[in-house]
Amino acid sequence: MQTVKLKIQRSEPSSGKKVSYDEFEVPVEEGMVVLDAVHYVENNLDPSLAVRWNCKAARCGSCAAELNGMPKLMCKTRVDTLGDHITIEPMKAFPVVKDLVTDVSHNYEVAKKIPPFTPKPEMKSPFLINQIDITRSKEFRTCIECFLCQDVCHVIREHHSDYFGPKHVVKIASLDLHPADCIDRSELLYHEGGLGFCDITKCCQAVCPEDIRITDNAIIPEKERIVDHVYDPIGRLIRVVKGRKW
Numbered sequence: 001m002q003t004v005k006l007k008i009q010r011s012e013p014s015s016g017k018k019v020s021y022d023e024f025e026v027p028v029e030e031g032m033v034v035l036d037a038v039h040y041v042e043n044n045l046d047p048s049l050a051v052r053w054n055c056k057a058a059r060c061g062s063c064a065a066e067l068n069g070m071p072k073l074m075c076k077t078r079v080d081t082l083g084d085h086i087t088i089e090p091m092k093a094f095p096v097v098k099d100l101v102t103d104v105s106h107n108y109e110v111a112k113k114i115p116p117f118t119p120k121p122e123m124k125s126p127f128l129i130n131q132i133d134i135t136r137s138k139e140f141r142t143c144i145e146c147f148l149c150q151d152v153c154h155v156i157r158e159h160h161s162d163y164f165g166p167k168h169v170v171k172i173a174s175l176d177l178h179p180a181d182c183i184d185r186s187e188l189l190y191h192e193g194g195l196g197f198c199d200i201t202k203c204c205q206a207v208c209p210e211d212i213r214i215t216d217n218a219i220i221p222e223k224e225r226i227v228d229h230v231y232d233p234i235g236r237l238i239r240v241v242k243g244r245k246w
């Protein structure tokens, strides 16, 4: 029977267990995904292995990990696409709770800072929205909150608390680009959100399992809004005349 060798990172900081790697040999079945292989280990070889998962259908975002160094969903990645040896590690941008489980709560703290959808006072429900705006907003709403884009972002890894991160720029863009919304969140992104740190490398866009064009459709439009506010002389003049800070 064909087998695959898994090298899995183990650690548990709360009990002082330092980082080490355990190797397991797992029988391969047709169509097997990495999460199946990890479940085989958990069920047959080492029940103490900690892994977070929920849907096994690439919908909940909870099985995010680094597979051979690349941030991916374990339930969406077929074993036969990764070769005979697969190294499985937790997301490196977040503190490890145990083995493959990371603490992503920082993202929920950032999410609390983002003002929610606030309709223009003159808008009457139900809102009539152009199809083009619905299509644009739909892309952002496919986000499954896996945080793979946060994990791959070198700014998050190096300046954790100074940049909200691509996942949150997607959320902000989905609200800012909504035609019925009346809040401009680019000021929040500029000052507290640290969007200036992003150098548009597009690494986040490359790993998104939902193929959201994070950099092209969310980050760059928000950067353009900020440039209009901060550097465009006509925009600045209008702001001064109208007595607006932003």
Ligand code: SF4
Pocket: 152, 153, 154, 155, 156, 165, 166, 197, 198, 199, 200, 201, 202, 203, 204, 205, 215, 219
């Ligand atoms: S494009 Fe910006 S947000 Fe995306 S990975 Fe690069 S630095 Fe991070």
Ligand code: SF4
Pocket: 061, 142, 143, 144, 145, 146, 147, 148, 149, 150, 166, 167, 170, 207, 208, 209, 210, 211, 212, 214
């Ligand atoms: S934008 Fe994509 S990579 Fe980032 S959290 Fe959402 S689904 Fe995951």
Ligand code: FES
Pocket: 053, 054, 055, 056, 057, 058, 059, 060, 061, 062, 063, 064, 073, 074, 075, 076
């Ligand atoms: S288990 Fe839900 S996305 Fe993988």
